[in-house]
Amino acid sequence: xxxxxxxxxxxxxxxxxxxxxxxxxxxxxxxxxxxxGTPDKPTMYDLESSADALxxxxxxxxxxxxxxxxxxxxxxxxxxxxxxxxxxxKTTERIQGRLDAVGNTVRSALFTSGLFEVKDExxxxxxxxxxxxxxxxxxxxxxxxxxxxxxxxxxxxxxxxHFEDFGGIHTFRLRLAIHNLKTxxxxxxxxxxxxxx
Numbered sequence: 660x661x662x663x664x665x666x667x668x669x670x671x672x673x674x675x676x677x678x679x680x681x682x683x684x685x686x687x688x689x690x691x692x693x694x695x696g697t698p699d700k701p702t703m704y705d706l707e708s709s710a711d712a713l714x715x716x717x718x719x720x721x722x723x724x725x726x727x728x729x730x731x732x733x734x735x736x737x738x739x740x741x742x743x744x745x746x747x748x749k750t751t752e753r754i755q756g757r758l759d760a761v762g763n764t765v766r767s768a769l770f771t772s773g774l775f776e777v778k779d780e781x782x783x784x785x786x787x788x789x790x791x792x793x794x795x796x797x798x799x800x801x802x803x804x805x806x807x808x809x810x811x812x813x814x815x816x817x818x819x820x821h822f823e824d825f826g827g828i829h830t831f832r833l834r835l836a837i838h839n840l841k842t843x844x845x846x847x848x849x850x851x852x853x854x855x856x
Contacts (some may be wrong), residue, residue: 723847
């Protein structure tokens with residue numbers, strides 16, 4: 660049997676390497692374009708579109724309006740304050756970073772609704788840390804630490820689940836609920852489901 664020449668071997672290796680390193684050019688999705696991904700993985704489109712739809716439904720619900728108005732009256736007409744809590748990952752997938760980003764989407768939706776003062780606990784911790792680190796410079800005097808911060812009236816909590824059914828059907832469910840921190844009761848709750856084949 661004839662052995663391949665040195666040039667033939669180099670050609671085979673070069674073709675193999677070139678085949679492994681082919682990359683496709685990136686393009687940007689148009690706003691609103693559905694990015695489906697694979698059936699077994701939730702995309703950012705899946706999560707953010709679900710959160711947007713849920714917030715629209717929840718804020719338009721009559722039960723929410725009644726509870727919201729009662730909270731606003733109790734505050735003498737001031738906007739109630741809301742905090743975004745955790746959206747819990749109830750799947751086996753490593754997607755908590757995506758769910759944290761969805762929390763930012765929810766906070767933005769509540770802020771732009773004009774119905775709430777929105778509290779960001781992570782930012783509040785960063786502000787406190789900044790004041791402590793620079794306590795004798797600029798605006799950071801001791802009185803800032805003694806100042807009062809408004810406690811939130813509501814907190815948004817949620818969870819995300821993934822179910823795989825026979826035939827490769829994947830169901831993703833995002834649940835969000837607005838809780839009244841004074842009463843502990845749910846003010847509004849919704850579930851958004853996406854089925855991917």
